Amino acid sequence: EGQLVESGGGLVQPGGSLRLSCDASGFSFSSNWMNWVRQAPGKGLEWVANIKPDGIGKNYVDSVKGRFTISRDNAKNSLYLQMDSLRAEDTAVYYCTTISNSAFDYWGQGTLVTVSS
Amino acid sequence: DIVMTQSPLSLPVTPGEPASISCRSSQSLLHSNGYNYLAWYLQKPGQSPQLLIYVTSNRASGVPDRFSGSGSGTDFTLKISRVGTEDVGVYYCMQTLQTPVTFGPGTKVDIK
Numbered sequence A: 001e002g003q004l005v006e007s008g009g010g011l012v013q014p015g016g017s018l019r020l021s022c023d024a025s026g027f028s029f030s031s032n033w034m035n036w037v038r039q040a041p042g043k044g045l046e047w048v049a050n051i052k053p054d055g056i057g058k059n060y061v062d063s064v065k066g067r068f069t070i071s072r073d074n075a076k077n078s079l080y081l082q083m084d085s086l087r088a089e090d091t092a093v094y095y096c097t098t099i100s101n102s103a104f105d106y107w108g109q110g111t112l113v114t115v116s117s
Numbered sequence B: 001d002i003v004m005t006q007s008p009l010s011l012p013v014t015p016g017e018p019a020s021i022s023c024r025s026s027q028s029l030l031h032s033n034g035y036n037y038l039a040w041y042l043q044k045p046g047q048s049p050q051l052l053i054y055v056t057s058n059r060a061s062g063v064p065d066r067f068s069g070s071g072s073g074t075d076f077t078l079k080i081s082r083v084g085t086e087d088v089g090v091y092y093c094m095q096t097l098q099t100p101v102t103f104g105p106g107t108k109v110d111i112k
Helices: none
Strands: A005-007 A011-012 A018-025 A034-039 A044-051 A056-061 A068-073 A079-081 A090-098 A103-107 A112-117 B004-007 B010-013 B019-025 B038-043 B050-054 B067-072 B076-080 B090-094 B107-111
Touching: A005 A090, A005 A103, A018 A034, A018 A090, A018 A112, A018 B076, A034 A079, A034 A103, A044 A068, A044 A079, A044 A090, A056 A068, A079 A090, A103 B038, A103 B050, B004 B090, B010 B019, B019 B038, B019 B090, B019 B107, B038 B067, B050 B067, B076 B090
Parallel strands: A011 A112, B010 B107
Antiparallel strands: A005 A018, A018 A079, A034 A044, A034 A090, A044 A056, A068 A079, A090 A103, A090 A112, B004 B019, B019 B076, B038 B050, B038 B090, B067 B076, B090 B107
């Protein structure tokens, strides 16, 4: 069974940067689209970005375009999210997920990002 | 962007009784392959979301058969035939027909 473990969250000041990582195991990482989904405290789920298996095709939600960059290293079975110019509204738990049969099947436990001065 | 709505947003339930959640999309979720790209998730308190149903009506691995999904186009329903105390949490529908992927606002299910 697939496992995803996120890391890299923490407290950062507005305008700062943070890099999230997601380590995958138990499935064919290099064959799967990968996604980041976030959840602000007490709020619902918001898709953030996805990346093709080849690491070239990428998509972002409008609110993070130009500030966040998704990437992957298939040799390390790892997914990343570089977050720059962070804002208070980026405060959330960030989950990495796989997609299979057009649905997000495996989810990590999430990593909390807090943007505050 | 495809907007997802759910009703009700809050659903108190009696254990052993049935429950139903509606999800509507602002555009049809029907793909040219004949499948509707609609999924359902349950997020139990303090946990990550877990997949219940994919492409409208297919139960994910390990999901009890008391959960069923139906619908087509823009109207979808998740039904729980007999609610258990372990089913409390927030239920989300999600579309993956188009980018950006979008979720419904969630339906909070708790015990009366």
